[in-house]
Amino acid sequence: MDETTDRLIAVRCGNCGKLYISPVYVCLQCDQSEFKNVELTGKGRIRTYTTIRVPPLGFEKEAPYDIAVVELEEGVHVTARIIGKNEKLAIGAQVVFVKKEEGAHWFGLTH
């Protein structure tokens, strides 16, 4: 969980092929539990977003920061941090995966 990686890894059910980006223990579609890692392109679009101005404990120094639900090209959704102070956040805006750090996915706006 605490390692940093610049590859966006998801898992695909070995039986029915359903794709997951959240941790998965049994396939919710077919109840099997054999998964194989797949690397995603990292390209996606913002479905919705917010700027957190009142942070929880541990995030005080980072606030304000942007969070979005990203829909990846492959169809899965992930809640992620958007790097930087962004003035052009919008629903439908294109983003690309940057890194996964301490369990959080980070994306950047593509210009």
Place this chain on the structure above:
Amino acid sequence: MNLREVSVIGIGTTPYGLLESQSLKSMAIAACGEAIRDAGIEKRQIQAFYLGNYISGVLMGQETLAPLIAVSLGLNREISSTKVEGACSSASIAFRQGYLLIASGLYDIVLVAGVEKMSTAAKEKITASLSTSIDMETEGQTGLTFPGFWAMIARRHMYEFGTTMEQIGMVAVKNHKNGAKNPRARFRNIITLEDVMTSRLICDPLRLYDCCPTSDGASAAVLCASEKAREFTERPIEIAGSAQATGFPSLSDMGQEVMLPATVIAANQAFEMAGLSRNDIDVVELHDCFSVAEIVDSEDLGFFKKGKGGRAVEQGMTQVDGKLPINPSGGLMCKGHPVGASGLGQIYEVVRQLREEHENQVKGAEIGLTHNAGGTGAVCTVHILRRRSDG
């Protein structure tokens, strides 16, 4: 399985707000004591005790609350005392457990309560501990908070349905107008739409007045088999429907950002159980932890078509004298949200409505509905209460 009918025969509550001199115990005991007196029962007649609480372990360093309170309250030690947790639905789950035990025929009288103590903790600690019902394997790691969760739902709802910040803000204005008359509410002030829309940004686009205040408080109810309720009260309120469903612990897993599926499921179950339709409901206390949540919930409960909740607020349909009064108590937004108590706080308010003794009385209210969305909608409860027709 044949379920017995169950009624609420007693209610009690503390006011909600900053109760600095009060402890978890003193609040819970005050609410329980009032409910027991209101029911006209003896403590020794109580056969089980269920308590809702969300974060006393993290915030107050106190767990095993149910026996702690049962002993201090002087309940019979031969009965079970159990704490249940389901974030904002904790007290509703306690209520439902009491209902199930009586409906099953196991017991005749059960005491249920909910309590939360929040005001003495630091703001960051509260935000962090409230966030513990966000999945810490996924969204929790990003620094997402509950205002942030609802802010993202607000933005998507506006995008898909044209809901406006004015409509969202009108929920806060209405609920403050209602709460101003409720002596149990934390805030008693009337606010304007301009106040809401110029208040401090918390999580864009939600501002301070779009968020419910943390609060201290406790609420309780005495439940009794309906066939025995008349021994104690002239005005029992029957539980016509009780449902609880499971949703998603994170927004990204929902596949959409405009509804809480568990609210939809629980509502359908409760209405089916009660044999009632949406039109039969006279008064609603629903989970307005944020202004936008009231709009989303009112749609998910089936009162308005998806996307039309904002317009319903704008048209005044949800005012006390509207077609479907929502949160005449002031709701969580104005009354306050002591998380583990709020579900029974709603029951308290609806029972007063059905007894026709509420400060914001809905004329002739006979059937009411309460709703909680726990966490990210992971635990949703719906209860339908009805004045006994023979009463």
